[in-house]
Amino acid sequence: MKTFVCIKYVPDTSEAEVKVNPDGVTVDSSRFSFDINDADNYAVEESVLIKEARGGDITVASIGPKQSDVMIRMAMAKGCDQAIRVEDDRIAGHDPLIVARVLAGAIKGHECDLVLTGCMAGDDGHMATGAALAEELGFNHATMVKKLEILDGKVKAYRELEGGLMEVVELALPAVLTIQTGINEPRYAPIRGIREAQKKELKVVNLEDLGLDPNDVDAEASGVILEQLYIPEIESAAEFIEGEPDEKAEKLASILVKGGLV
Amino acid sequence: MMGNILVLAEHRQGSLREITFEMLAIAPQLSSDMGGEAVVLLIGSGVDEMAVKIASYGVKVLVIDDPLFEDFNGEKYQKVISAVIDDLKPSVVMTGHTAQGVDFMPPLAVEKRLPLVMEAIALEYTDGALKATRQLYSGKVNAIVAFKPADTYLVTIREGIAEAPEITTAGPVEKINTPLKEDLDYRKFVEYIEAEVGDVDITQSDILVAIGRGLKEDKNLPLIEELAKAVKADIAGSRAATDAGWISQDRQVGTSGKTVKPKLYIAMGISGAFQHVAGMKGAKTVVAINKDPEAPIFNVADYAIVEDMFKVVPKLTEKLKELKS
Numbered sequence: 038m039k040t041f042v043c044i045k046y047v048p049d050t051s052e053a054e055v056k057v058n059p060d061g062v063t064v065d066s067s068r069f070s071f072d073i074n075d076a077d078n079y080a081v082e083e084s085v086l087i088k089e090a091r092g093g094d095i096t097v098a099s100i101g102p103k104q105s106d107v108m109i110r111m112a113m114a115k116g117c118d119q120a121i122r123v124e125d126d127r128i129a130g131h132d133p134l135i136v137a138r139v140l141a142g143a144i145k146g147h148e149c150d151l152v153l154t155g156c157m158a159g160d161d162g163h164m165a166t167g168a169a170l171a172e173e174l175g176f177n178h179a180t181m182v183k184k185l186e187i188l189d190g191k192v193k194a195y196r197e198l199e200g201g202l203m204e205v206v207e208l209a210l211p212a213v214l215t216i217q218t219g220i221n222e223p224r225y226a227p228i229r230g231i232r233e234a235q236k237k238e239l240k241v242v243n244l245e246d247l248g249l250d251p252n253d254v255d256a257e258a259s260g261v262i263l264e265q266l267y268i269p270e271i272e273s274a275a276e277f278i279e280g281e282p283d284e285k286a287e288k289l290a291s292i293l294v295k296g297g298l299v
Numbered sequence: 300m301m302g303n304i305l306v307l308a309e310h311r312q313g314s315l316r317e318i319t320f321e322m323l324a325i326a327p328q329l330s331s332d333m334g335g336e337a338v339v340l341l342i343g344s345g346v347d348e349m350a351v352k353i354a355s356y357g358v359k360v361l362v363i364d365d366p367l368f369e370d371f372n373g374e375k376y377q378k379v380i381s382a383v384i385d386d387l388k389p390s391v392v393m394t395g396h397t398a399q400g401v402d403f404m405p406p407l408a409v410e411k412r413l414p415l416v417m418e419a420i421a422l423e424y425t426d427g428a429l430k431a432t433r434q435l436y437s438g439k440v441n442a443i444v445a446f447k448p449a450d451t452y453l454v455t456i457r458e459g460i461a462e463a464p465e466i467t468t469a470g471p472v473e474k475i476n477t478p479l480k481e482d483l484d485y486r487k488f489v490e491y492i493e494a495e496v497g498d499v500d501i502t503q504s505d506i507l508v509a510i511g512r513g514l515k516e517d518k519n520l521p522l523i524e525e526l527a528k529a530v531k532a533d534i535a536g537s538r539a540a541t542d543a544g545w546i547s548q549d550r551q552v553g554t555s556g557k558t559v560k561p562k563l564y565i566a567m568g569i570s571g572a573f574q575h576v577a578g579m580k581g582a583k584t585v586v587a588i589n590k591d592p593e594a595p596i597f598n599v600a601d602y603a604i605v606e607d608m609f610k611v612v613p614k615l616t617e618k619l620k621e622l623k624s
Contacts (some may be wrong), residue, residue: 051512051539051570054593055439064440075542134408134415156401161435163417164396165405168373172406177374177485180402193489198311198398199458199554201494204371209485219542260414264430265443271593275603282610289586289611290618292602298563298584299506299530299619 038093038187041144042084043154043170044077044112046105050159057266064266073108076155080216082223084153085116087187093150094118098143100128100136106239113234114226120239127244127251132259133165139254140166141173142247149174149211151192156181156215167215177208180215302335305389307342307380308353308360309399311371312491315349318395320463322456323356325422326393327464332424333390342379344369350472357467365477370488373402375479380407382478384451391429396455408453414446415453420460437572438595458554459577497549499533506532506563509552509579512539513568513589513608520545522609523567526616529623535559537575553578567608571596588612 048069056065073081084095097112097120099105109120121143129135144152152174154167164180171178183203184195196204197217226234244251252258278288293299304326309316319339326337339353339360346364354360363379380392380403392407394400396418408415419431420441429446431454446452501507508527514520527534534546541551552559553575564582569575571587571594579585580599587600590607597603604611 050436050439052589052591054591055436057440064436133405133417137405137409159437162437164401165408165415165417167405168402169405169409172409178402178406179486180373181398195492196398196402197555199316200558201548201551201556202311203492203494204398205489205492206372207487207489218538219548222544260447260449261416262445262447263442264445266435266440267443268439268593269434269441269595271595271597273597273600273603275587275597275600277603277605282606283614285604285606286611286614287618289602289604290615290622293530293563293586294619294622296584299532299623 038087038091039148039150040084040087040093040095041098041147041149041152042077042080042095042112042117043098043140043152043167044081044108045074045099045155045158046071046101046108047074047158047160055268057268061265062263071104073111074155074158076157076216076218078155078223079218079220080153080155081112081115081117082221083185083216085224086221087151088116091187096121096147098140099123100130100139109239110231110234111226113237113239114230115224116230119237122239122241123243123247124241125243127255129254129256129259131161131263132261133163134169135254135259137166137169137173139244139247139249140170142249143242144174151210152176152213153216154213156217167213171213174211174213176211176213178213178215179206179208181217182214183217183220185214301390302330302333303387303389304330304333304335304337304391304393305383305387306337306339307392307394308339308349309395309397310343310346310349315352316395316397317463318397318456318458319353320356321458321461322393322395323353323358324461324464325456327358329391329422329424333429335390338387338389340380340383342368342376351469354470354472355466356464356470358470360470360472362472362474363477364474367477367479367482371399372483372486372488373399373406374483374486377403377407377410378479379477381410384411389451391452391454394455396457400455404453404455411451413451413453414449416444416446417455418457419454420457422454434573437570439593457573495549497547499550501533501535501550501552502557502559504533504535504559504561506530506565507535507552507559507561507582508532508565508567509535509537509569510540510545510567511537511569511575514540514545517543517545519609522612526612526619529616529619532563532565537569566596566600567612569596570594571599
């Protein structure tokens with residue numbers, strides 16, 4: 038099984054305040070820690086589980102800056118065999134259709150049975166790249182996959198629908214599956230793996246190296262313009278309980294008890 | 300036709316999904332701004348009743364009724380909608396941002412080389428340009444995205460951003476032939492698997508103590524269990540809590556889990572991404588504890604504490620025990 042796993046380097050904003058830069062179209066990410074996108078982390082684990090069960094070879098594909106090599110090496114430490122990182126400022130990263138076109142450029146020309154990627158990125162959250170990539174490659178696809186079984190020339194994918202319902206579909210390979218979080222338990226990279234990962238091949242390429250025409254993937258090529266970012270106003274009608282932590286706790290307890298809420 | 304919006308009806312296991320009606324609160328006005336009308340496309344098998352129901356909202360319904368569409372199949376939908384776009388040339392194709400919509404809209408956009416905006420929460424047509432508002436970073440940032448001029452714009456709509464409109468004079472229902480004539484051998488629907496039933500049905504709980512990513516590690520669980528015990532609450536959580544294995548799948552609140560309406564919902568370390576809020580905004584009283592003052596969870600809270608949950612929970616439990624004894 039020749040697998041490609043596409044991963045993205047994203048800021049962790051789960052507990053951080055996000056600020057928009059004066060340019061109005063980017064966020065100030067200087068204070069954020071970056072790491073692999075959550076769902077992509079599960080995709081990496083799934084690719085390694087498949088390799089362990091059936092043999093084969095995994096290539097990491099990613100578009101991102103030099104700093105993201107740390108993330109790529111970590112995926113290789115877990116069992117991915119080689120990597121290709123596309124670094125090119127001309128790519129219109131705000132458009133998932135463009136991102137898919139570039140990733141397809143990195144995969145085309147290689148032998149490939151299966152492509153895994155996260156079903157959603159924690160930063161821009163389009164939920165579009167994987168399915169668009171399938172179309173670019175002419176592969177079958179299933180999105181939001183929470184369980185999968187590789188069969189002979191086929192894959193059985195369990196799609197997570199709303200309300201916890203699962204839709205089981207069977208796809209002929211080659212296929213792209215977008216992986217939902219919770220499909221497995223991502224491992225920590227073993228120490229030995231971390232050492233070995235340093236020796237694995239990490240190719241850094243630009244658009245010309247991939248045979249892509251920059252005019253096909255730049256901002257001009259995108260059908261959409263990111264005009265403005267802004268922080269939505271918190272429209273909270275909440276009573277904010279103030280004070281030292283202990284005071285806050287005591288005040289809340291008394292509100293809940295006196296209000297008959299508990 | 301210029302200005303027309305093609306709305307794709309969504310249904311599953313014999314029922315129309317709410318997003319279908321929500322889009323009918325958006326599409327007619329927008330299409331009128333664009334100089335056209337809203338038309339609904341219903342793809343299915345034996346869907347006469349659904350067609351009548353949709354038409355009762357005063358829109359024209361195009362029906363493709365064929366055994367080929369007994370179950371949802373993204374590849375089939377893509378082929379059908381692609382052919383319908385060629386035929387009707389709508390200015391906008393609108394679907395729900397759902398497990399269905401995300402499966403066929405991106406490939407359709409690639410196939411037709413059409414611009415796509417995912418998960419719009421608002422759409423506006425001014426001075427000949429269509430603009431969408433969508434969210435980044437789990438709802439912490441809004442983005443205004445403008446479509447460049449194109450024959451057809453593709454957009455998926457977030458669930459729950461509009462309410463179904465009033466029923467009015469019924470629109471016409473028109474059957475059209477399926478552009479897809481044969482079944483596909485490369486993608487097959489196998490079956491649906493219902494969600495597992497767990498030990499506690501959190502949709503019936505009076506009080507829920509809900510945890511999210513902020514719990515950080517499972518060794519912090521006893522702290523939460525003690526609070527839950529003190530107020531006779533059941534424990535629930537966000538997707539992050541399920542993924543981390545802190546709670547079982549059947550206790551997950553949100554679009555891919557349960558929708559709950561308890562008397563009291565205490566959200567701790569939950570940022571309040573749309574997917575979670577959709578499942579708990581019906582709670583009578585919401586308490587939110589989160590250290591990020593900009594956390595979207597505060598939008599739906601009645602009582603809010605901006606603080607590290609670990610600095611608040613032990614004292615909160617202690618005080619609740621004391622006051623209730």
